[in-house]
Amino acid sequence: MRATIWAVLAFAALGAGSLMGLASPAAADPYDYPWCIQGRQQGYPGYCGFQTYQQCQATASGQDASCGYNPRFAFGPQRMPPRVIR
Template sequence: MRVLGWMILAGATMLAVVPASAQRYDPRYPVCLQVWEWGGSNYMNCSFTSWGQCQATASGLSAMCLNNPYWSQARQPGRGDHGRGYAY
């Protein structure tokens, strides 16, 4: 009886596993729009260069603008990045 219980639990666990979804954030743009659709689904649109552009698109929709967590901002050279004055 114990074995049957463990088999049912293992089978239910395997059926409940959901495949992971791919990254939906375009790292070239700093602002994303998250849109909720009828039925509870949602999607991300990361193709905005400014908050104003995103907010204009979100106007009238069930949506909100977010910072893109994968935005690869160009690195600004700092004071220590100028290198040495000599070659090896």
């Protein structure tokens, strides 16, 4: 009987832990930003984790790389502006 209770408690704890993981905010996807560092090491479209062109340029300096606009950001689905409720 005690083994069954412990097994049920263990499964409940695992289930609660997995639900807590679902409720936590998701990590930012590196493809959600408009600027990508592109070069021999990064490929195309490269690493697209830069919000500004200056951030990308600072990372690309000293490397055989350049910065370009993220095609997933440019040609992806258009985001709707938030609705204003009056």
